[in-house]
Amino acid sequence: MPDPAVILVAAGPLADLGDVERRLAREHWPSAFVVAADGGYAHCLAMGLRPDLVVGDLDSLEPAAWSRLEAAGIPLLRLSRDKDRTDLQAALDEVVRRPPGRLIVLGALGGPRLDHGLSAVYAGIPLARQGWQIEYLGRREQIWLIAGPGGLQLDPRPGHYLSLIPLTEEASGVVIEGMRWELSGVSLRWGDSRGVSNEFSDRPAQIRLATGILAVVIGPAGAAECRPGSPGCSPRAWR
Structure with missing residues (x-):
């Protein structure tokens, strides 16, 4: 049996939450390993999705979301704000510890920072070389x-x-x-x-x-x- 899919939730804009929920619930949600990159945890809350790991410096989390994260006891890899990689890159570095499989990335495209979107796509190249099947699901693309x-x-x-x-x-x-x-x-x-x-x-x-x-x-x-x-x-x- 193949390993469960990995869903990586970043902090950028998402497609319609209802569409995301229906798609992932049907295909991957029940058994997926979920990683939230920093503010992606807020998206997880909106979707009713409990991540298995949260990675980031938490600079984009509202106090209420931060309080819920602490109370939930979810594993957290907290990064320094003075870091040399993005939160999404750090999350991908954790993903590659798992056997290659299906990776679905939410919230990495279509935001106000073109550099973040380009960086997110290029960060997937080493994983693709290792055999990961990678899909970025954006608001439009x-x-x-x-x-x-x-x-x-x-x-x-x-x-x-x-x-x-x-x-x-x-x-x-x-x-x-x-x-x-x-x-x-x-x-x-x-x-x-x-x-x-x-x-x-x-x-x-x-x-x-x-x-x-x-x-x-x-x-x-x-x-x-x-x-x-x-x-x-x-x-x-x-x-």
Whole structure:
């Protein structure tokens, strides 16, 4: 029997809590090992989820959440605020002590800090090399990291795009089947946009690669763009 999934809850924005609860309850929640990275503990409280471990300097926890954490007796790895890694990185360092399996990361994408989101995705690369199957579930996007030789099958998602972003110097033997634009054994290199903005068909999508690591990104195709003069877009950004 495979080891239970690991759910890592970070402090960033989540998808609709109801959707997260329904998905994880159905697939992974009952047996998962749950790690909260700092303020991710507040998300756990909102979802009624008791973490098995909390990691962080706790600088983003409200006093009420901190009090509940102390009272619950949950194992805590408390970090100094003067640290040389993020809370999420420290949490991942604890995750890798377990045998490789499925890792679902919540609250790591879509926040106000682009650097934190990028760092979170790149922090998953060593785990992908070790055989972890990693999914980042954000408010709008989902990202899977897949390492070659390996692959991913996805059900059709009308109205969504799919992009392949190489996270290593080269991802070779890339195959896309069941999408509007298919590929057969090509190589994608750093900076290559050939895999960006594919479209789902009415068939399941198959993504495979022989070597390297790919980020498979899925999001709503109708995502709003920031254009000059658009509401909520600062003109200063276009100077």
